[in-house]
Amino acid sequence: MSTRVPEEVIEQIRTSADIVDVVGEYVQLTKRGRNWFGLCPFHGESTPSFSVTSDKQIFHCFGCGAGGNVITFLMDIENLSFQEALSKLGSRAGIEVDVNVPSESSQALSKADSQLVAMHEFAAEMYHHILLNTEEGQAALDYLENRGFTRELIEKYRIGWSLPEWNYMATALQRKGYSEAELVESGLAIEREQGNGFFDRFRGRIMYPIMNESGKTIAFSGRILENTKQEAKYMNSPESPIFQKSQVLYNVHQARNTIRKNRKIILFEGFMDVIAASKAGVENALATMGTSLTSQHIRAMKRFAQEVVVCFDGDDAGWEAAKKAAIALNEENFKVEVAVLPGKMDPDDFVRENGGEAFREQIIGKPHAFIAFAMMHARRHKNFQYENDLLQYIQEVLQLLAGRSSPIERDLYIKQLSKETGLSEEAILQQYRKLENKSIERSRPQHPAEEAPSARPPKREPKRTSSLNRAERLLFAHALAEPRVMDKLANAADGMPFVSEEYKALYVQLLGFYEEWDKADFHKFLETLQDPELRKLVMETALAERDPDHGEEEIEDCLKHLDKHRIEQQIHLKIQQSKEAEKQHDMKRALLLAQEAIALRKSL
Numbered sequence: 001m002s003t004r005v006p007e008e009v010i011e012q013i014r015t016s017a018d019i020v021d022v023v024g025e026y027v028q029l030t031k032r033g034r035n036w037f038g039l040c041p042f043h044g045e046s047t048p049s050f051s052v053t054s055d056k057q058i059f060h061c062f063g064c065g066a067g068g069n070v071i072t073f074l075m076d077i078e079n080l081s082f083q084e085a086l087s088k089l090g091s092r093a094g095i096e097v098d099v100n101v102p103s104e105s106s107q108a109l110s111k112a113d114s115q116l117v118a119m120h121e122f123a124a125e126m127y128h129h130i131l132l133n134t135e136e137g138q139a140a141l142d143y144l145e146n147r148g149f150t151r152e153l154i155e156k157y158r159i160g161w162s163l164p165e166w167n168y169m170a171t172a173l174q175r176k177g178y179s180e181a182e183l184v185e186s187g188l189a190i191e192r193e194q195g196n197g198f199f200d201r202f203r204g205r206i207m208y209p210i211m212n213e214s215g216k217t218i219a220f221s222g223r224i225l226e227n228t229k230q231e232a233k234y235m236n237s238p239e240s241p242i243f244q245k246s247q248v249l250y251n252v253h254q255a256r257n258t259i260r261k262n263r264k265i266i267l268f269e270g271f272m273d274v275i276a277a278s279k280a281g282v283e284n285a286l287a288t289m290g291t292s293l294t295s296q297h298i299r300a301m302k303r304f305a306q307e308v309v310v311c312f313d314g315d316d317a318g319w320e321a322a323k324k325a326a327i328a329l330n331e332e333n334f335k336v337e338v339a340v341l342p343g344k345m346d347p348d349d350f351v352r353e354n355g356g357e358a359f360r361e362q363i364i365g366k367p368h369a370f371i372a373f374a375m376m377h378a379r380r381h382k383n384f385q386y387e388n389d390l391l392q393y394i395q396e397v398l399q400l401l402a403g404r405s406s407p408i409e410r411d412l413y414i415k416q417l418s419k420e421t422g423l424s425e426e427a428i429l430q431q432y433r434k435l436e437n438k439s440i441e442r443s444r445p446q447h448p449a450e451e452a453p454s455a456r457p458p459k460r461e462p463k464r465t466s467s468l469n470r471a472e473r474l475l476f477a478h479a480l481a482e483p484r485v486m487d488k489l490a491n492a493a494d495g496m497p498f499v500s501e502e503y504k505a506l507y508v509q510l511l512g513f514y515e516e517w518d519k520a521d522f523h524k525f526l527e528t529l530q531d532p533e534l535r536k537l538v539m540e541t542a543l544a545e546r547d548p549d550h551g552e553e554e555i556e557d558c559l560k561h562l563d564k565h566r567i568e569q570q571i572h573l574k575i576q577q578s579k580e581a582e583k584q585h586d587m588k589r590a591l592l593l594a595q596e597a598i599a600l601r602k603s604l
Contacts, residue, residue, distance in 0.1 A: 005097055009097065010527075012093075013089050013095055014070065014089075016092075017092060017093060019054070019057045019058070019069065019073065020036055022073065022074065023070075026077055027040075027050060029052060034054070034055065035051050035054070036052040036053075036054070037049075037050065037051055038052075040064060040066065041077060041260050042064055042066040042303075043061070043063060043064040049061055050062075050063070057523075058539070058542075059073055060543065064536075065536040066536055067536060067538075067539025067540070067542075068526050068538075070089065071085050071086060071089065072527060072535055074088060076532050079256075082527055082528075113241055115178070115182055116240060117216050117218060119178055119182065119186045119188060120188070120217040120218055121217050122172075122176060123169055123173070123217070123220070124158055124207075126160070127160025127162055127209075128155075128160040129160075131154070132155075136161070137160075137161040139225065140225060143206070143225055144159065144206065148352060149279075156254070156278070157208065157209070157278075158211075159206065159208055159209075160209070162202040162204065162205050162207050163203070165200070165203065166203065167189075167200055170183060170188070170189035170199065170200055173186075173188065173189065183198055185241070186240065187201060187219070187240055187243075188201055188237075201237070202222040204225070205223055205225075206224075207221075207222050208221045210237070210248065210271065212242070213256075214253060215253035215254075218240075218242045218248070219242075219243040219248075219289075220237050221235070222235045222236075236290065245290060245291045246296055246297070247297070247300075248289050249286045249287065249297055249301070250271040250289060251271070251274045251286050252286060252300070252304075254283070255283060255285055255286055259304045259305050260304060261284075262305075263306070263307060264284060264307040265284060265285075265301055265307070265308045265309070266282055266286070266308075266309050267286055267288075267301075267311065268286070268311055268312070268347065269287060269313060270287050270289075271287050272348055273287055273347040273348065274287045276347040277351075279351055280356030280359040282360060282364055293325040293328050298332050301334075307334065307337075308336055309338070309339050310322050310338045310339065311339040311363065311367075312341075313344070313345070314344050314345045314346070318346075319380065322373070323377050326338055326370055330370050337367035337368060337373075338368050339363045339367040339368075340368060340373070340376070341363060370404075371397075371400060371401060375413065375417075378392075378396040379393060394417060394423070394431070395431075397417060398417075398428070398435050399435055401432060401435075402432065402435040414429055414432065467561065468499065468500075468561070468562070471557075471561040471562055472498055472503045472562070474546065475489070475498070476503055476507070476510075477541045477542070478554065478555055479507070480522060483519065483520055486514055488555065497562060499565055499566065509528065509529065513525050522538075522542050526538055567603060571601055574594070574597035574600065575593075575594070575597050578593035578597065
């Protein structure tokens with residue numbers, strides 16, 4: 001990253017931007033002693049654990065571990081690339097940075113993507129202009145105003161109107177100089193079957209731009225004015241290099257700051273729900289783009305908040321989708337609540353019939369806890385006079401409780417189940433424990449010999465300050481502070497001294513860094529890392545207390561500890577394999593493996 005902009009320019013920007021001033025624009029800071037403190041913008045908290053150190057020009061949260069310098073703070077808070085953050089900081093100091101200097105290998109792809117974005121931006125402006133400023137758009141404008149859309153709301157979401165002509169937009173884009181291949185790839189135009197020209201994908205529709213996190217248009221959804229059987233109510237852009245539904249959350253660019261302020265996301269099913277919520281004054285709203293909640297969506301949401309209120313439609317499909325989304329978010333350690341709409345209403349119906357205040361206060365303001373909603377969901381369409389319905393209800397609720405609830409929640413909901421069903425708490429608790437044991441069994445890692453490492457990415461374990469963690473952190477701290485330490489580490493354990501996946505990744509990154517730079521530089525290294533989680537680890541490492549006077553002894557101790565851990569892992573594996581061999585009545589192999597485990601234990 002750092003080779004794209006001259007190093008002296010990066011250093012000039014880094015030194016000219018005071019981290020207290022920059023962070024202070026996003027976080028209310030209070031000075032205590034030499035440092036500044038505030039509520040962390042990267043996770044919800046009520047007691048300030050976010051610290052900014054002026055003399056070192058770094059920030060660190062003792063709660064979630066986030067940390068870095070002024071450039072990486074802007075990267076994380078605004079979801080910017082290194083160069084974009086550099087450019088933004090540079091503009092504050094009057095230093096111009098060209099952000100369009102990609103590497104040779106990525107230049108063609110970046111140019112193609114930027115062309116597609118430019119085409120969609122051009123189309124969005126034209127659709128918007130037609131709606132607000134032409135006679136052809138008047139009928140669509142009247143329709144929107146009759147449905148409660150104000151001029152401010154139309155401009156906020158850049159809503160437009162596509163003319164009911166066959167190739168108005170295609171012709172306009174060609175006149176702008178875009179090629180036939182770009183027309184097709186953008187999805188704005190479709191090639192005629194005879195191959196003699198193009199026609200517009202969107203014709204005679206109200207146009208809702210779909211924007212990326214930077215507020216640039218990457219796709220559209222078009223709605224017809226009058227519902228007919230001949231045409232679909234909504235037509236969406238096809239997926240393209242700049243638009244993948246499984247990765248896009250609608251309204252991030254508008255809602256990001258409100259979400260961080262409220263520390264909460266209101267999640268809807270579709271973009272029209274977000275606009276309806278905005279009418280009601282709910283501004284921390286996001287939506288998926290006509291697809292189920294994906295792991296990419298959840299990763300994106302984690303950058304902004306750890307609390308989510310799910311608000312989906314009130315029909316059966318909406319209840320099912322809300323349950324799936326709530327379970328997925330709960331499994332990723334979000335605090336999840338579900339706002340339930342009455343009848344079969346969607347958010348727009350409710351806002352139009354009951355008003356924005358009722359939506360804010362009665363629906364969004366009074367969500368149900370995750371398990372409480374799950375119980376409501378399980379009760380739907382069941383008659384407790386029938387034994388099967390009763391047993392199925394209890395089973396569904398207990399399956400969700402198992403492994404997902406605290407002891408207090410468990411007791412609370414088991415009492416509630418007992419009252420609802422007339423069964424004893426003891427009987428329900430006994431069934432719960434059976435399910436919980438099964439849940440624990442399923443969550444145990446597979447046998448190392450049988451596990452397919454490529455099947456799924458390693459799941460990040462909850463952070464524990466174990467002796468292994470301390471050894472890796474201290475060892476990496478020495479390597480980060482002194483390049484010559486890397487030579488010593490390269491000779492350890494076949495060239496990979498670290499055990500955890502995170503520190504292995506950091507070690508490889510640091511090797512590459514030292515190939516480019518011949519001296520240690522904590523700030524420069526931080527800026528090369530794209531993964532915020534790795535930057536957190538580097539900050540923890542940088543804050544670790546080393547003993548420079550006894551560095552060699554500390555390094556040796558750390559290497560010995562990591563070596564011991566590897567041997568213990570091998571012993572555990574041999575014992576497990578020996579037990580498996582016994583089960584298969586292969587006593588010779590079982591004995592050999594047991595002997596190998598004993599020999600390894602002696603080596604410790």
